Amino acid sequence: MARPGLLPALAALTGLLGLALSQTTLAPAATDTTPLATVTGVTSPPVTFASTTPSCSAFNVSTCEPCAPGSQYDNNTLLCSCCSDPGLCVFPGACLPCGTGFYQPLAGQQRCLPCSQGFYTNFTGSPLCHSCPPGSFNNDTGRDSCTGCPAGFFSSQQSATSCTPCTLGSFCNSTGCSECQTCPAGREALQTAAKDCTPCRPGMHKAAHQTMCQICGSGFFQIRWGQESCDLCPEDHYCPSPDVNPIKCPSDAFCPEGSLAPGYCMETFFRKAGDTCELAPVTIALLVIGGGVALLFIVVLVVRRRRDADGELTLARAPLLGKERPQGRYYGLPCDAEPVYAGW
Structure with a gap:
């Protein structure tokens, strides 16, 4: 025996499902009249098939609910348009889900919103967009x-x-x-x-922490591609350019480590002796002659200075020497002086 309230509930659910299915045909009521053919050749009276589109009065609009987030109001179906306020439908399943790229975070909305720049959504019915x-x-x-x-x-x-x-x-x-x-x-x-x-090209290098390749420093070289560091120009060689092999030092020149060019002793006056320069014989002879001339010049200068000093001393002593008394002077009087009578 069925419970008292079960049958009306089942009847309402069946009617609702039937009305939902009937939304596939939203045309006015149509009549299709087709004559039936009989084998006996007697024409039967026409049979009429009627399909009627339900009206808003056929729905229980008291059950209208707002469309859930991620969906929008569908104004093309009676399940939604029969409700008094836009955004409401007879049941949430009648609402249209937002398409991909669109979202709706609120309930009871009439349209979905497009995702902003920098955001997206790749499924339907989304209440939000993803970064x-x-x-x-x-x-x-x-x-x-x-x-x-x-x-x-x-x-x-x-x-x-x-x-x-x-x-x-x-x-x-x-x-x-x-x-x-x-x-x-x-x-x-x-x-x-x-x-x-x-x-990095030959002649350049770059360490791991650097941004750009750097030219090898003075006295360094690098002849390979893609190197992290440069090599110091070896001893007895010189490196005029960082992208060439070290050049052998000439026999009469000096080339310590890191040399850019060979170093030579001064020609004529010096000559190479091992790792140093020494005086050439002609330089030694010139130094001896020059030293002798300089010494002679000093001696002559000293002698001349002494002679000049003696002359100046003689002139200074002349006023102090006594002068010779001339003849004809006695007691201080000249011999040709006339006597003067003094009287007594």
Whole structure:
């Protein structure tokens, strides 16, 4: 024996399902009249098949509910348009789910919203959009996916709307890079957005922590490609350029380690003796002659100075010498003087 309230509930559910299925035909009531043919040749009276579209009065609009987040009101179905307020439907299943690239975070909404730039959603009925992960970007709205950064570019943050080219000295050789890598030791990237690094040329080097290749320092050389460091020019050789092999030092020159050019002794006056320069014989002779001339000049100068000093001393003594008394003078009077009578 059936329970008292079970039959009305089953009848209401059956009617609701039938009305939902009837939404596939939203045309006015139609009549199809087809004569039946009989084997006996007697024409039977026409049979009428009627399909009637339900009206809003056939729905229990008191059960209208707001469309759930991730869906929107469907104004093309009676299950929604019969409800008094837009955004409500007879049951949530009658609402339209948001398509990919669109979302709706609120309930009872009439339309879905497109995902902003840098966001996406790849399934229907989404209440939210997802951020583009690092290494990808999205510069349009309503997208269902993000695009990976091309080789030579990167995006290090979420929700990127564009990718940034790799700077000088760094590279990215694949798509979807979240950061660029620094070129390894002995290699460099001479332009931005590099997909690979090139080896340092001969005469140059680059350590792992450096960005660009550097020219070898003075007295160093490097003749190979892609080197991390340069070599010191060896002893008895000189290196005029960092990208050539060391050159053998001439026999009459000096070339210590790190030499840029050979060093020579001064010709005529010096000559090489082992690792040093010594005086040539002609230089020694010139020094002896020069020394003798200088000594003679000094002696002559001293003698002359002494002679001049003696002459000056004689002149200074002349006023002090006594003068010879002339003849004819007695007691201080000249001999031709006339006597003077004094009287007594």
